[in-house]
Amino acid sequence: MKRLALILIVVAFTLDVYASGFWDLPPLPPPEQYGNLLINRLSEKKGERPVTFSHWSHRVHYTCRVCHFELDFQMKVNTTEITEDANRKGRFCGACHNGKIAFGHTEENCKKCHNGDITYGKEKFEGLSKTLPPSKYGNKIDWTRAIETGKIKPKQTIFDEPYEPMPFKKKLRLEAEWSMVPPAYFSHEKHNYWLDCANCHPDIFNIKKKTTKHFSMVYILDGKFCGACHLRVAFPIDDCRGCHPDITTKY
Ligand code: HEC
Ligand code: HEC
Ligand code: HEC
Ligand code: HEC
Ligand code: HEC
Ligand code: HEC
Structure with missing residues (x-):
C-alpha cells in the first residue's frame, strides 16, 4: 500500500x-475534427453516405441541452434512431434543418449532410477559431471563456418560452x-x-x-x-x- x-x-x-x-x-484528432462525428447507423445500409456532424459548428449557436435534452439526441454516436422520415417531420436534425432555421431536407442539400467527410467544414473552422479565446487541447478553443467574454451566445432552448x-x-x-x-x-x-x-x-x-x-x-x-x-x-x-x-x- x-x-x-x-x-x-x-x-x-x-x-x-x-x-x-x-x-x-485516446489519440487526439486535429482541432478542427475534435467533436466531429460520422453518423452511420443506417445510411450506408440504405445506399447513402454517412452523415457528417460537427459539435464545434453547432455549439457556437446552441448549448448541449438543446440537442441532448430537448431534442433527445443520445450522447453516444449511432444510438439515436434518426431517420429521414423523422427529420422531415421536424424531429432530430429536422427540428432546425427545415429550410427556416437552417438548410432543409431538399434534394440539393442531401450531400451537405450525407458526404462521409469527417473533415467537412475545415475552412470555416479556421475562420472561427481565430475569433475565439485559445486553449491548448481539443478544439484549442476555450469554450467557457468564449461565453464569459460574450464572443458566442449559444441559445439554451429552441422553444419560444424563455429558459x-x-x-x-x-x-x-x-x-x-x-x-x-x-x-x-x-x-x-x-x-x-x-x-x-x-x-x-x-x-x-x-x-x-x-x-x-x-x-x-x-x-x-x-x-x-x-x-x-x-x-x-x-x-x-x-x-x-x-x-x-x-x-x-x-x-
Ligand atoms: C441536416 C442533415 C441531413 C440532411 C440535409 C439529409 N439527411 Fe438523411 N439523414 C441524416 C441523419 C443524421 C441520418 C441518420 C444517419 C444514420 O443513421 O446513418 C439520416 C438518415 C438518412 C437515411 C437512412 C435512414 C432512413 O430513413 O432510411 C436516408 C435513406 C436518408 N437520410 C436520405 C436522405 C436524403 C435522400 C436526403 C436529401 C433529400 C437527406 N437524407 C438529407 C441527416 C440528413
Ligand atoms: C456536468 C454534470 C453535472 C450537471 C449538469 C449537474 N451536476 Fe450536480 N453533480 C455533479 C457531480 C459530479 C456531483 C458530485 C457527485 C459525487 O461526488 O458523487 C454533483 C452533485 C450534486 C449535488 C450534491 C452536492 C453536495 O454537496 O452533496 C446536488 C444537490 C446537485 N449535484 C444538483 C444539481 C442540480 C440542481 C443541477 C442542475 C441545475 C446539477 N446538479 C447539474 C455533476 C453535475
Ligand atoms: C445541434 C445538436 C447538438 C449539440 C448542440 C450538441 N450535440 Fe452532442 N451530439 C449530437 C448528435 C447528433 C450526436 C450523435 C448522436 C447519435 O449518433 O446517436 C452527438 C453525440 C455526442 C457525444 C458522443 C460522441 C461519440 O463519439 O460517441 C457526446 C459526448 C456529446 N454529443 C456531447 C455534447 C456536448 C458536451 C455538447 C455541448 C458542448 C453537445 N454534445 C452539443 C448533437 C448535438
Ligand atoms: C438546434 C438546431 C440544429 C440541429 C438540431 C442541427 N443543426 Fe445542423 N446546423 C444548424 C445551423 C443553425 C447551421 C448553420 C451553421 C452556420 O451557419 O455556421 C447548421 C449547419 C450544419 C451543417 C453545415 C452546413 C454547411 O454547409 O456549412 C451541417 C453539415 C449540419 N448542420 C448537419 C447537421 C446534422 C447532421 C444534424 C443532426 C444530426 C444537425 N445538423 C442538427 C442548426 C442545427
Ligand atoms: C475532466 C476532469 C479530469 C481531467 C481532465 C483529469 N482528471 Fe484525474 N480525476 C478526475 C476526477 C473527478 C477524479 C476522481 C476524484 C475522486 O476520487 O473524487 C480523478 C482522479 C485522479 C487520480 C487519482 C487516482 C484515480 O485514478 O482515482 C489521479 C492520479 C489523476 N486523476 C490524475 C490525472 C492526470 C495525470 C490527468 C491528465 C492526464 C487527469 N487526472 C485528468 C478528473 C479529471
Ligand atoms: C455531460 C457532459 C459533461 C460531463 C459529464 C462533465 N463535464 Fe465538465 N464540461 C462540460 C462542458 C461542455 C464544458 C465547457 C467547456 C468545454 O466544452 O471544453 C465543461 C467544462 C469543464 C471545466 C472548465 C470550467 C472552466 O472554468 O473553464 C472543468 C474544470 C470541468 N468541466 C470539469 C469536469 C469534471 C471534474 C467532471 C466530472 C466530475 C466533468 N467536468 C463532467 C461537459 C461535461
Missing part, C-alpha cells in the same frame, strides 16, 4: 509519465481516493450554462456528493463520469490541470 502511494505521488507530479502512457489516453438554468452554483472539491493526488474541482455554475441537470443526474452521477462509486481515472477514460463528455466534445482528459489545477507540470 505504501509503495503504491509512493508510485502515485511520482506519477501524479511528472507529466512525462503520463505522456509515456501510464494511462492509454433560465436553475441557479445552482455549487462548486465541488472531488478528493482522489488515493492520498497525495491533487483534487479535481467541479463547478456546477460553469456546466449549467451548457447542460441540463438531467444530462448528468441521475444517470452519470448520483446527486449526493461522494456517493458515486469507483470515481477514478480508469473509469473516466472508459467514458464514464467526467469521461462521458471530456473525451470527445468538452476539453479532453489530456488537459490534466483543467480539472486538477494543482498538478504541477514541467512547463
Whole structure:
C-alpha cells in the first residue's frame, strides 16, 4: 500500500509519465475534427453516405441541452434512431434543418449532410477559431471563456418560452481516493450554462456528493463520469490541470 502511494505521488507530479502512457489516453484528432462525428447507423445500409456532424459548428449557436435534452439526441454516436422520415417531420436534425432555421431536407442539400467527410467544414473552422479565446487541447478553443467574454451566445432552448438554468452554483472539491493526488474541482455554475441537470443526474452521477462509486481515472477514460463528455466534445482528459489545477507540470 505504501509503495503504491509512493508510485502515485511520482506519477501524479511528472507529466512525462503520463505522456509515456501510464494511462492509454485516446489519440487526439486535429482541432478542427475534435467533436466531429460520422453518423452511420443506417445510411450506408440504405445506399447513402454517412452523415457528417460537427459539435464545434453547432455549439457556437446552441448549448448541449438543446440537442441532448430537448431534442433527445443520445450522447453516444449511432444510438439515436434518426431517420429521414423523422427529420422531415421536424424531429432530430429536422427540428432546425427545415429550410427556416437552417438548410432543409431538399434534394440539393442531401450531400451537405450525407458526404462521409469527417473533415467537412475545415475552412470555416479556421475562420472561427481565430475569433475565439485559445486553449491548448481539443478544439484549442476555450469554450467557457468564449461565453464569459460574450464572443458566442449559444441559445439554451429552441422553444419560444424563455429558459433560465436553475441557479445552482455549487462548486465541488472531488478528493482522489488515493492520498497525495491533487483534487479535481467541479463547478456546477460553469456546466449549467451548457447542460441540463438531467444530462448528468441521475444517470452519470448520483446527486449526493461522494456517493458515486469507483470515481477514478480508469473509469473516466472508459467514458464514464467526467469521461462521458471530456473525451470527445468538452476539453479532453489530456488537459490534466483543467480539472486538477494543482498538478504541477514541467512547463
Ligand atoms: C441536416 C442533415 C441531413 C440532411 C440535409 C439529409 N439527411 Fe438523411 N439523414 C441524416 C441523419 C443524421 C441520418 C441518420 C444517419 C444514420 O443513421 O446513418 C439520416 C438518415 C438518412 C437515411 C437512412 C435512414 C432512413 O430513413 O432510411 C436516408 C435513406 C436518408 N437520410 C436520405 C436522405 C436524403 C435522400 C436526403 C436529401 C433529400 C437527406 N437524407 C438529407 C441527416 C440528413
Ligand atoms: C445541434 C445538436 C447538438 C449539440 C448542440 C450538441 N450535440 Fe452532442 N451530439 C449530437 C448528435 C447528433 C450526436 C450523435 C448522436 C447519435 O449518433 O446517436 C452527438 C453525440 C455526442 C457525444 C458522443 C460522441 C461519440 O463519439 O460517441 C457526446 C459526448 C456529446 N454529443 C456531447 C455534447 C456536448 C458536451 C455538447 C455541448 C458542448 C453537445 N454534445 C452539443 C448533437 C448535438
Ligand atoms: C438546434 C438546431 C440544429 C440541429 C438540431 C442541427 N443543426 Fe445542423 N446546423 C444548424 C445551423 C443553425 C447551421 C448553420 C451553421 C452556420 O451557419 O455556421 C447548421 C449547419 C450544419 C451543417 C453545415 C452546413 C454547411 O454547409 O456549412 C451541417 C453539415 C449540419 N448542420 C448537419 C447537421 C446534422 C447532421 C444534424 C443532426 C444530426 C444537425 N445538423 C442538427 C442548426 C442545427
Ligand atoms: C475532466 C476532469 C479530469 C481531467 C481532465 C483529469 N482528471 Fe484525474 N480525476 C478526475 C476526477 C473527478 C477524479 C476522481 C476524484 C475522486 O476520487 O473524487 C480523478 C482522479 C485522479 C487520480 C487519482 C487516482 C484515480 O485514478 O482515482 C489521479 C492520479 C489523476 N486523476 C490524475 C490525472 C492526470 C495525470 C490527468 C491528465 C492526464 C487527469 N487526472 C485528468 C478528473 C479529471
Ligand atoms: C456536468 C454534470 C453535472 C450537471 C449538469 C449537474 N451536476 Fe450536480 N453533480 C455533479 C457531480 C459530479 C456531483 C458530485 C457527485 C459525487 O461526488 O458523487 C454533483 C452533485 C450534486 C449535488 C450534491 C452536492 C453536495 O454537496 O452533496 C446536488 C444537490 C446537485 N449535484 C444538483 C444539481 C442540480 C440542481 C443541477 C442542475 C441545475 C446539477 N446538479 C447539474 C455533476 C453535475
Ligand atoms: C455531460 C457532459 C459533461 C460531463 C459529464 C462533465 N463535464 Fe465538465 N464540461 C462540460 C462542458 C461542455 C464544458 C465547457 C467547456 C468545454 O466544452 O471544453 C465543461 C467544462 C469543464 C471545466 C472548465 C470550467 C472552466 O472554468 O473553464 C472543468 C474544470 C470541468 N468541466 C470539469 C469536469 C469534471 C471534474 C467532471 C466530472 C466530475 C466533468 N467536468 C463532467 C461537459 C461535461
